Amino acid sequence: MTTWFISDLHLSPARPDITGLFQRFLHDQAVHADALYILGDLFDAWIGDDDTSDFVAAVQAALRQLTDTGIPVYFIAGNRDFLIGQRFAQITGITLLDEPSIVDLYGVPTLIMHGDTLCTDDVSYQRFRKVIRNRVVQKLLLALPLRLRMRIANKLRASSKTQQPLSEQQLKIMDANEHAVREQFIEHDVQRMIHGHTHRPAIHQHRLPNGEIAERIVLGDWYTQGSFLKVTATEHELIVSPLATDN
Ligand SMILES: O=C(CCCCNC(=O)Nc1ccc(S(=O)(=O)N2CCN(c3cc(Cl)cc(C(F)(F)F)c3)CC2)cc1)NO
Ligand SMILES: [Mn+2]
DSSP, rough: OOOEEEEEOBTTOOHHHHHHHHHHHHHTTGSSSEEEEEESSSSSSSOOOOOOOOHHHHHHHHHHHHTTOOEEEEEESSSSSOOOOHHHHHHHOOOOOOOEEEEEEEEEEEEEOOOOOOTTTTHHHHHHHHHHTTTTHHHHHHOOHHHHHHHHHHHHHHHGGGGGOOOOHHHHSSSOOOHHHHHHHHHHHHSHHHHHHHOOOEEEEEOOOEEEEEEEEOOOSSSSSEEEEESSSSOOEEEEEEEEEEE
């Protein structure tokens, strides 16, 4: 049987083609799986569970249809959708996991996370993250009217680094830091890690101080194609699926 991992879909009303591909994936592939893990940035923006747009309702319905068939769906928040809360989980039937989590994948303990905490060279981002991951700050923001939160979100998204051309140097600091990666392997005593966020899909080997080789699997984003990690008891592979060009 199969366990699927996806992340960085950055779903938004502006990209119905990606939402369609996600719905088809849930309906055609995930429905036969042991489990589906969504490792963050499912949405391009999320400012509270009280967003009841048709777009959000369609994504919620697709997830609910899958969990209602008994397929467990686990979610770790990304830097975009860390405000997804219990209400969203209750509506969709997904299980919110802490970050990082360790899951037993067919006998292999595997560390899973979104991946932005590995980008320790991006000091300004880590400072921003510290503030907005603070529970009190989140309560304050969520107490604001939805309209005001939308304005803040649009301002932050416009200024977000992905909106402007990045220099080679800036792109480099937005990748996982080798030392931070090794630290995670050692702290959690695992030999396999799966994360997203960097939008650089690949499978990396890391030599740990004790001489062991650990494996880091990076999931791809969905800006131009679907990107999936398929894990079975005997193998794992990163799969891409082109966006349908006909819609
Ligand atoms: O994006 C990349 C590469 C760049 C990675 C770093 N950039 C990045 O993460 N940008 C970003 C992330 C989320 C959004 S947002 O629109 O969803 N939304 C904005 C308002 N948020 C908020 C929450 C709280 Cl508690 C408090 C505030 C406060 F205090 F500022 F008002 C605001 C909630 C979330 C907008 C931009 N890779 O994935
Ligand atoms: Mn991200």
